[in-house]
Every structure is written in structure tokens, then in C-alpha cells.
Amino acid sequence: MIVGREAEQAVLGELLDEARAGRSGALVLRGQPGIGKSALLEHAVARADGLRVLRTAGIESEAELPFAGLHLLLGPVLDRVDALPERQAAALRSAFGLGPAGQDGPLLVGLAVLSLLADLAPLLCVVDDAHWLDRASTEALAFAARRVQREGVALLFAVRGGARARLDGMRELPLWGLDGRASAALLAQHAPDLAPPVRDRVLAESEGNPLALIELHASLTAEQRGGAVLPLAYHLGALPLTDRVRRTFGAQAARLDEGSRTLLLVAAVEETGDLGVVLRAAEALGARPSALERVERSGLLSFSRTFAAFKHPLVRAAVVQEAPLARRLAAHRAIAEALGEQHPDRRAWHLAAAATGPDERIAAGLADTAEQAAARAGYAAQTAALERAAELTPTRPGRPAGSSARPRPRSWRATSRGRRRSRAARAGPPGTPRSRRASPTSGPGWSSSAGHRSPRRRSCSRPPTRSRIGSRPRPRGCWRKPSGTVTSAAIRRSPGRPPTGCSRWPARRPARWRSAASPGSWRTIRPRRCRGCAPCSPRPGAAGCPAPRSGSSPGRWAC
Incomplete structure (x- = not known):
């Protein structure tokens, strides 16, 4: 069918x-x-x-x-x-x-x-x-x-x-390639056990070509079918092609002369289609300018003013996989030299592709590339660069094999020296009582909420007698509530005022709420377990909770 x-x-x-x-x-x-x-x-x-x-x-x-x-x-x-x-x-x-x-x-x-x-x-x-x-x-x-x-x-x-x-x-x-829906249906018929990342890779590289959809998965191992496929970066993780796909897409390239095949290989390895870089690298490998005309006449490559493109991605993959290893490495080195210092990221990747053993200089360049990718939120590119850098890092005594060439901490506090200085700063001068020492999560300018730290204005830690965000007096221990239990979710749902009732509910996570009277101020409520105050008991004076204090404000209980 x-x-x-x-x-x-x-x-x-x-x-x-x-x-x-x-x-x-x-x-x-x-x-x-x-x-x-x-x-x-x-x-x-x-x-x-x-x-x-x-x-x-x-x-x-x-x-x-x-x-x-x-x-x-x-x-x-x-x-x-x-x-x-x-x-x-x-x-x-x-x-x-x-x-x-x-x-x-x-x-x-x-x-x-x-x-x-x-x-x-x-x-x-x-x-x-x-x-x-x-x-x-x-x-x-x-x-x-x-x-x-x-x-x-x-x-x-x-x-x-x-x-x-x-x-x-x-x-x-x-006849054009199949659309996305038909491509997915055809691949599901022939390879229903592919992991989602591998399936997406096959769909992307086939571009709707039915032969590629049927044949590409046949050369994958069981681990690769389960998801162990490297990211496609400078053909380090290209999908392997079957003999039928290589014959179909690489036969026309195999009939060209030596200079034309060299130009095709450089264009296939370069990946971005930069025509100037391709021509400089091909010339360094001995290809003459006349090869450009022969390749264009073959129809395998199309050229614009500054761009070169293959007629299908599988032609590129077939050209790369049919070339001997020595020619592929030479092409990567020639492209790295043609790029120079103007494109450090691309140059680092081509040098890594041409490397045949550990090289700390290349690994350091890939580490810089990973940092730049992370700054641009390119986390997939960062992961690929760090993995390749770990592979190229030489093994030294005291450092495990495959570790990064230049390990850098995520922050100043991540280093051992930073942790020692941070502890000393919180402890204060010698003889400072423990109760007055700074907390790493509750120092000046920080407030804890649900296990996270967020900036706030400095204020007195003593709770006020009258609430700053409401007109009714706030007890130090409780807020009255006729029945039920006040939870942190209820406080977060409160639009403009704190709920009435006991603040010492059994919840364990602190809650933060904002007042309608002063929207710019946030209050942090630290829950504590109730010891049996009157609002939480069936009647005043129950066991564990004494009677209200005389002369106290309404709603204030001696908890």
C-alpha cells in the first residue's frame, strides 16, 4: 500500500x-x-x-x-x-x-x-x-x-x-517528498519501536523521502533505536546509511573526477553552505576552479552568490560516508584553517572533528563554545560541546578520564574557598552568639518562601501588634477561625487580606500573601503547629489552652 x-x-x-x-x-x-x-x-x-x-x-x-x-x-x-x-x-x-x-x-x-x-x-x-x-x-x-x-x-x-x-x-x-503526517505514518509501519528522539531525527534527515524513511532505521543498533544517538554536529553523530541508500544517493558523485569529489566533500563537511569558506578550503586541498562548473552541471550542488546547497540531505550524508577517513579529516582541517579566528565556534568544532586523540587546546576551545551556547540558551549545543570536550581531554593523575578540560564552578560560592569565606562572614566576629549569626537563606535582603529565596526590603523581625495590611488587630499567635483548618493554599488564594483563624496550622511550608491595602508589601507567614488555642478547640478553656487574658484585645488568646 x-x-x-x-x-x-x-x-x-x-x-x-x-x-x-x-x-x-x-x-x-x-x-x-x-x-x-x-x-x-x-x-x-x-x-x-x-x-x-x-x-x-x-x-x-x-x-x-x-x-x-x-x-x-x-x-x-x-x-x-x-x-x-x-x-x-x-x-x-x-x-x-x-x-x-x-x-x-x-x-x-x-x-x-x-x-x-x-x-x-x-x-x-x-x-x-x-x-x-x-x-x-x-x-x-x-x-x-x-x-x-x-x-x-x-x-x-x-x-x-x-x-x-x-x-x-x-x-x-x-513528485515531491511526503508531508509530515504521511512520513510519520510510513515510518511507524516499518519501525514502530524507535524512540521519539530517534524518530524525529529520521524524519528530519529524510525530508519526506520514502526510501530514506524505510532504509535509515535498518542500520541502527538496538541501543541507537532506543535513543542512544549523538546530536548531529559536524557529522560526529550522523545516522549510518545502508548500502542501498549510499548507492542511490552517492552513485552520481562517484562518477565525477577527483577535483569535483574534493569540492563536494568540502561542501558536505562545511554544513553552513558558506561558499567562500568552501572554495578556500577546496583550493587548499588541490581542487581547481573548474571543478565548480562540473559540480554545478551534475546537479548535486546548487549555488547562489554566497551559498552552496545540496539537492537532498542524504546526498550530503552519502558523500561524507563514502569518503575515506583520511580525506574527511583533511577536509575538516582545511575548513578550520579557512575559517581563521573570525568564527571561533565553527573553527573549534572542525578542529574537534579532525582530532584523532586527546588534545587539551581543542578541548578548551570547545569549553568556550559551550559557555557561549549556554549564554544564548542553546543547551543542546552546550551539551554536545561539553561531551566532545570531555572526550578530547587528556587523562592526568588525580583527574578522572573524560573530565572537562577547564572545569569552572557555577558560582563563587560553589568553590571550597568561597564556601569557607561564606561561613566566616555569616559567623561574624569571634564571640558572636549563635542566635545573632546570619543565616545563609535569611540574611539581609532575603526572605524564604516555599524553600526559595527572594529579595525583600529589610524590616524588623518582630511581628507587629496591629497588622500593617489590615485594620483589625492581628494576634501574635492566632487568627480566629470558626472551624476547619487554614492551609497555605488558602492563604495564597486570599485576594486582599489574611484569612481568619489560627496561624499555627499543621502545614509545613511557609506561605506568602499580599495585601490589597498595600500591594507592594509581601508578608511571609511561617506556620507552626497549634498547641490548642480557643479558635481551634470546641470551646474556650479546653484542655491545653487557658482562658483569654484579661484586658486583651478581642480575638487575642493566650496560646
Whole structure:
């Protein structure tokens, strides 16, 4: 079952219906490698009920042999050649080497192909990888496809995007990558056990290419499928490619000359597409300026004024993984030299990618890169830089292997000297009573609330007799409440005044509330366990709570 190609399947269905009704047509499917052209051709063959099917595929090694592709297509029906007009039959036999060579031109061969296809109608003719057909076969089939009208013949061609197939004058159906929903559905069918981070990586690197979605996960180990995949940084954590993906996306690059392959490798390793850096690094490795034209003509790279881009991310990955290790390391070193001191972050990463052993200087540069990434809230980049820096840090006596090159504390208090000075400052001069020593969380300018520290104005620690944020007098021990229990959540929900009742509830976390009378002031209520005051007891004078003090304000109890 094909996922996410409903519109394309509808177009193929219309073409087959017209062939059954006696009307002819031709269609060219064009798209990048692995985009699903062959799958759509198979879908058309499976739905060709009532039609005779002839099919073939172009072969790269036979692309220079005249009429080799046409012979593969028409080989099963060569017994019908005798029914053709005499001159057309003789021209077709001569093209296939079945008769004496004559002076017949390509026109008679094309007419013979057209007559033979019409004689076999209703017919579906399928040609996959048409860009690998030899020129003579392509011209004969294109000649016939442009002239079929009411014979009941449907011709389907699949061509790789950017290739010259000489199939002008026919309707084309471009194929693009699957959308996000279809890509996720296809990946779930073939790899339902992938961890979410790995699934996201495969979806991002495939860009909707069905072949990549099906093949990329096949080369992952069990640990990698569970989530142990390095972040993609300068190809240190690139996903491994299967042989089929490497052949599909790297075959065209393998046919280029040495200088063009060097330029492609530098562009693939550089990652940002900076054309100036790519050209300087490629020139340092021996690539001539003429290689730029050959690479652009191949269609693997597209250039703007200052930017170079691959036609698909998997072409970049195939170029990198097909190159030997020595060439990859040399490319990283050349890019680091081309970057200079103007881009320290990128230079540090390329030097790290070119390193083959511990190097404290490179590890220190990555530590600086991690700090800058953290300052920009790039925590994923910070983690990747610190992990690579730990790998490149030499092992010394007294320091565990893989520790950071320059460990730096998070704050001044994190160091042992800072902790000693902090304790001495809180203790005060010798002979200071413990009750008057400063608290690390309740010193001047700090107040504790729910285990956190927040700045506040300095004020007297003695609670006032009358509340500063309300008109009613506040008892030192209790606030009256007829029944129930006052919780810290209730105090936080109070919009403008403190709740009435006992302040010594069994809650353990302090609560902070703000008054409507003075919104700028915050009060911290430190809960304590009630010892049995009157508001919390069924009646005044209960056990554990004496009677109210004489002359005290209403609501004040002797707790």
C-alpha cells in the first residue's frame, strides 16, 4: 500500500481508464532518487486490469548501446513484427540485428514502434529509469508517445530529477517528498519501536523521502533505536546509511573526477553552505576552479552568490560516508584553517572533528563554545560541546578520564574557598552568639518562601501588634477561625487580606500573601503547629489552652 500519494494515484487511474476506453496518453514521473517513482509504476501495473503490459528499465551500463533499451521492451512481442508494413518491419529488424543493415533512418524505426504498440492495444507500456536508456531507444519511444491518440495505449516513464531524458513534449507529473503526517505514518509501519528522539531525527534527515524513511532505521543498533544517538554536529553523530541508500544517493558523485569529489566533500563537511569558506578550503586541498562548473552541471550542488546547497540531505550524508577517513579529516582541517579566528565556534568544532586523540587546546576551545551556547540558551549545543570536550581531554593523575578540560564552578560560592569565606562572614566576629549569626537563606535582603529565596526590603523581625495590611488587630499567635483548618493554599488564594483563624496550622511550608491595602508589601507567614488555642478547640478553656487574658484585645488568646 502506498502512503501519502492519493493525488498521484488518481492521475494514474485516469490514464488507465482512458486506455481502456480507447484513448491514448503518455505521462512522465519526475523526482529525486527514492521519492517513490518505481512504487507508483508498480501501482499502475497492479491496477492495469484488461490491459496488456510491457515494461522495462534503463540500465546504466547499456546506455551507449543503440536500441538496447528498446530491444528489452519489445523482446516479448517480436513475433508481431511480421504484421507491420514491410519497410517498417525491415527497419525494426535492422535496428535489432535481425536483418541486413539498411539505410533506414530513425523515422522509420519510430513509425515501426508506433505501429507495433497500436497493434498490441489496449496496452500499458512502463519504462523505469528512463534517463539510463540509450539515445536511439529514447528517441524512438518519445516519437511514438507524442503521436498516440486513439489507439488505447498508455505510456509511463520514470525519470530522475535533473537528468536529461529527451522526453520533451509529454505531460510531466513532478513528485515531491511526503508531508509530515504521511512520513510519520510510513515510518511507524516499518519501525514502530524507535524512540521519539530517534524518530524525529529520521524524519528530519529524510525530508519526506520514502526510501530514506524505510532504509535509515535498518542500520541502527538496538541501543541507537532506543535513543542512544549523538546530536548531529559536524557529522560526529550522523545516522549510518545502508548500502542501498549510499548507492542511490552517492552513485552520481562517484562518477565525477577527483577535483569535483574534493569540492563536494568540502561542501558536505562545511554544513553552513558558506561558499567562500568552501572554495578556500577546496583550493587548499588541490581542487581547481573548474571543478565548480562540473559540480554545478551534475546537479548535486546548487549555488547562489554566497551559498552552496545540496539537492537532498542524504546526498550530503552519502558523500561524507563514502569518503575515506583520511580525506574527511583533511577536509575538516582545511575548513578550520579557512575559517581563521573570525568564527571561533565553527573553527573549534572542525578542529574537534579532525582530532584523532586527546588534545587539551581543542578541548578548551570547545569549553568556550559551550559557555557561549549556554549564554544564548542553546543547551543542546552546550551539551554536545561539553561531551566532545570531555572526550578530547587528556587523562592526568588525580583527574578522572573524560573530565572537562577547564572545569569552572557555577558560582563563587560553589568553590571550597568561597564556601569557607561564606561561613566566616555569616559567623561574624569571634564571640558572636549563635542566635545573632546570619543565616545563609535569611540574611539581609532575603526572605524564604516555599524553600526559595527572594529579595525583600529589610524590616524588623518582630511581628507587629496591629497588622500593617489590615485594620483589625492581628494576634501574635492566632487568627480566629470558626472551624476547619487554614492551609497555605488558602492563604495564597486570599485576594486582599489574611484569612481568619489560627496561624499555627499543621502545614509545613511557609506561605506568602499580599495585601490589597498595600500591594507592594509581601508578608511571609511561617506556620507552626497549634498547641490548642480557643479558635481551634470546641470551646474556650479546653484542655491545653487557658482562658483569654484579661484586658486583651478581642480575638487575642493566650496560646
